[in-house]
Amino acid sequence: MKVSPLAPAEMPAMPPVDGVRLAVAAGGLRYKDRPDVLLALFDPGTTVGGVLTRSRCPSAPVEWCRDRLAAGTARALVVNAGNANAFTGLRGRSAVDITAKAAAKAAGCEPDAVFLASTGVIGEPLDPAPFESLLAEMATRAAPDGYADAAAAIMTTDTFAKVATRTVGIGETHVTINGIAKGSGMIAPDMATMLSFLFTDAPIAAPVLEKLVRRLSKITYNAITVDSDTSTSDTVLLFATGKAEARGVAPITDMSDPRLPPFKRKLRRVMKDLALQIVRDGEGASKLVKIAVSGAETSRGAEKIARAIANSPLVKTAIAGEDPNWGRVVMAVGKAGQAADRDRLSIWFGPHEVARGGERHPDYDEETVAAYMKNDEIDLSVDLGIGAGKARIWTCDLTHDYISINADYRS
Amino acid sequence: MKVSPLAPAEMPAMPPVDGVRLAVAAGGLRYKDRPDVLLALFDPGTTVGGVLTRSRCPSAPVEWCRDRLAAGTARALVVNAGNANAFTGLRGRSAVDITAKAAAKAAGCEPDAVFLASTGVIGEPLDPAPFESLLAEMATRAAPDGYADAAAAIMTTDTFAKVATRTVGIGETHVTINGIAKGSGMIAPDMATMLSFLFTDAPIAAPVLEKLVRRLSKITYNAITVDSDTSTSDTVLLFATGKAEARGVAPITDMSDPRLPPFKRKLRRVMKDLALQIVRDGEGASKLVKIAVSGAETSRGAEKIARAIANSPLVKTAIAGEDPNWGRVVMAVGKAGQAADRDRLSIWFGPHEVARGGERHPDYDEETVAAYMKNDEIDLSVDLGIGAGKARIWTCDLTHDYISINADYRS
Numbered sequence: 105m106k107v108s109p110l111a112p113a114e115m116p117a118m119p120p121v122d123g124v125r126l127a128v129a130a131g132g133l134r135y136k137d138r139p140d141v142l143l144a145l146f147d148p149g150t151t152v153g154g155v156l157t158r159s160r161c162p163s164a165p166v167e168w169c170r171d172r173l174a175a176g177t178a179r180a181l182v183v184n185a186g187n188a189n190a191f192t193g194l195r196g197r198s199a200v201d202i203t204a205k206a207a208a209k210a211a212g213c214e215p216d217a218v219f220l221a222s223t224g225v226i227g228e229p230l231d232p233a234p235f236e237s238l239l240a241e242m243a244t245r246a247a248p249d250g251y252a253d254a255a256a257a258i259m260t261t262d263t264f265a266k267v268a269t270r271t272v273g274i275g276e277t278h279v280t281i282n283g284i285a286k287g288s289g290m291i292a293p294d295m296a297t298m299l300s301f302l303f304t305d306a307p308i309a310a311p312v313l314e315k316l317v318r319r320l321s322k323i324t325y326n327a328i329t330v331d332s333d334t335s336t337s338d339t340v341l342l343f344a345t346g347k348a349e350a351r352g353v354a355p356i357t358d359m360s361d362p363r364l365p366p367f368k369r370k371l372r373r374v375m376k377d378l379a380l381q382i383v384r385d386g387e388g389a390s391k392l393v394k395i396a397v398s399g400a401e402t403s404r405g406a407e408k409i410a411r412a413i414a415n416s417p418l419v420k421t422a423i424a425g426e427d428p429n430w431g432r433v434v435m436a437v438g439k440a441g442q443a444a445d446r447d448r449l450s451i452w453f454g455p456h457e458v459a460r461g462g463e464r465h466p467d468y469d470e471e472t473v474a475a476y477m478k479n480d481e482i483d484l485s486v487d488l489g490i491g492a493g494k495a496r497i498w499t500c501d502l503t504h505d506y507i508s509i510n511a512d513y514r515s
Numbered sequence: 516m517k518v519s520p521l522a523p524a525e526m527p528a529m530p531p532v533d534g535v536r537l538a539v540a541a542g543g544l545r546y547k548d549r550p551d552v553l554l555a556l557f558d559p560g561t562t563v564g565g566v567l568t569r570s571r572c573p574s575a576p577v578e579w580c581r582d583r584l585a586a587g588t589a590r591a592l593v594v595n596a597g598n599a600n601a602f603t604g605l606r607g608r609s610a611v612d613i614t615a616k617a618a619a620k621a622a623g624c625e626p627d628a629v630f631l632a633s634t635g636v637i638g639e640p641l642d643p644a645p646f647e648s649l650l651a652e653m654a655t656r657a658a659p660d661g662y663a664d665a666a667a668a669i670m671t672t673d674t675f676a677k678v679a680t681r682t683v684g685i686g687e688t689h690v691t692i693n694g695i696a697k698g699s700g701m702i703a704p705d706m707a708t709m710l711s712f713l714f715t716d717a718p719i720a721a722p723v724l725e726k727l728v729r730r731l732s733k734i735t736y737n738a739i740t741v742d743s744d745t746s747t748s749d750t751v752l753l754f755a756t757g758k759a760e761a762r763g764v765a766p767i768t769d770m771s772d773p774r775l776p777p778f779k780r781k782l783r784r785v786m787k788d789l790a791l792q793i794v795r796d797g798e799g800a801s802k803l804v805k806i807a808v809s810g811a812e813t814s815r816g817a818e819k820i821a822r823a824i825a826n827s828p829l830v831k832t833a834i835a836g837e838d839p840n841w842g843r844v845v846m847a848v849g850k851a852g853q854a855a856d857r858d859r860l861s862i863w864f865g866p867h868e869v870a871r872g873g874e875r876h877p878d879y880d881e882e883t884v885a886a887y888m889k890n891d892e893i894d895l896s897v898d899l900g901i902g903a904g905k906a907r908i909w910t911c912d913l914t915h916d917y918i919s920i921n922a923d924y925r926s
Contacts, residue, residue, distance in 0.1 A: 226842025
């Protein structure tokens, strides 16, 4: 599998997060000769907040996590790639129980402090038998570094490992925010898409973590779409070990804490960085496309129009063909079912205004715009001209490689 | 362009419809050396009913037709392929006016009795100058036969011409229903998709025609999707010349007329036949897929679930790859946002029940189901197990050819 042409040029060096230790292993669940299991161990006192898929057919691990997020206490995270343990009935629930117990034993905690995620094929029973010895062994060698390996262990059709990191000052000291993510296909918005795990040593109460993740997911993970398809397994979890408290950071227990905004800004950057990496690794992607809609009646309407454009196979194939086919953008605006006045619509490809006032812009020059379409990153802007609603969505193009990857994924 | 492998084995012989005359011509609007303009002339007394796209960015001809359907009188229809005259601003409206006047002159009627449709590229100005002499010349040789030529003249990315015909007894005599259609990409449901023109010699009042077309479109043209993209130009018009009145058929002026049900049944067959031909000619299609959803909370919910499956790129690519990847069907059900209970869900590929009660069916045999997937026509059934709502949607698979066709349509 060749690496996406849109992959970041280099991976950042990932500092440790005080209170987090990682280990990966080749569990042989599906892949041969590559690590496909991640164990993260958290020191006592770690809090957790998260968002999970809104799919009506969630995986067994998603249901497990949903039941345990309210307590907000975490000591371990187990992730496996290759088998989603989704639509696996009672056996799936049993596999989750057995895995959580094995992880709890390895981590020295209660099973309720274990968080689980699985990604891969849907409907295949997941045999949890190997986990007991595997997780026990992994726990003995879990170490503060290894984020790149952790990100690699949770990949499925991903072509590169996705990590991001930021530090942020809280009072006199600094805390770290690390994140990893996986996702490439079955990526759609309107819920926390794909898997992403975020780690910080800041001391933040679980309800605050949950609110932060929920709000920021809307403008990061929920603002991306590769193929409009929403996973049964989407999971975003933010773990806070609180270790910075020993360095003088008093716990943050309220959303109105004045120390929170800078943390939130950096967390947003980590989440957006990872979200865009997922689009950059969209199955078969050759272009990263930012769709900005403004002037809509409402921001919700703007978002629906942006998604209609982002999910249109005809818009996506035109971009793949480097064809500035703005007529298909008009089509997508028209089909979104939102307030629109054709004769007040303007469309830009990058800096080039291609349509204005219900027709092609008088200065439109096909060659100029076609040259712009050769870029790896395309900005597509639409102004409805009727209100103040706006939204941004990121997507990728639709290429032959998407078909090749997905017409024969299982076999 | 090779003909779709799903094309019907043969085209039916199309009888004339009393009161309808047709002519086609090569207008040179976009295509070289092929007819791309259709003129249909109707005898005085012809009524018309129709449905038009609900796109918020409709083409100029769609707006023209919408304004004239209320009167319900038709003497001529002009269709051109290659240029949609959509998003062409004031020039588009002017082109429509000029074309209608030219057709009216050729037909010897008022411009308000002329109906227009254009299909092709969006955003290119349509020069109406050639129409005056072209339509005058076409009117001189318009003839009662030539439905196959008419269907061919309105094609864009279509690979075969789409016609259908039925006769139906009304009292002691018979009337004819002929239909032609075009459509291959930018085909989506939730409105009358593509272009389709229906012709009958039955004497039926315009309001009845309109109701018939609207109701039947829901279960025919609106129940198909190729790529979830809805055209700016979708138009379905049913013209009734009333010529059968001379053969003893009294006019039908009311939906409760007892002679209407058999006519409605046959009209539905013509419309469904044409709708399925459009799916069979879906851009790049290699499989015709029927998606039947039952047991949903409501029929509207069933329809949304069926559309979520039909429009899922992952389901469509799996079918293209002849992969019985029912896990992706679970995903699509989950993302549809409708009431669903994972543990009551059953899924069939053809006669093979692959999933039941929240997990893989115990008798599931990959080889058997994989063999079924090699068929040209795939039946995919989902039972939600929670209510009585049901719906059917037809679609096609998503293949490399869809990408090839659409990544470079304009150039």
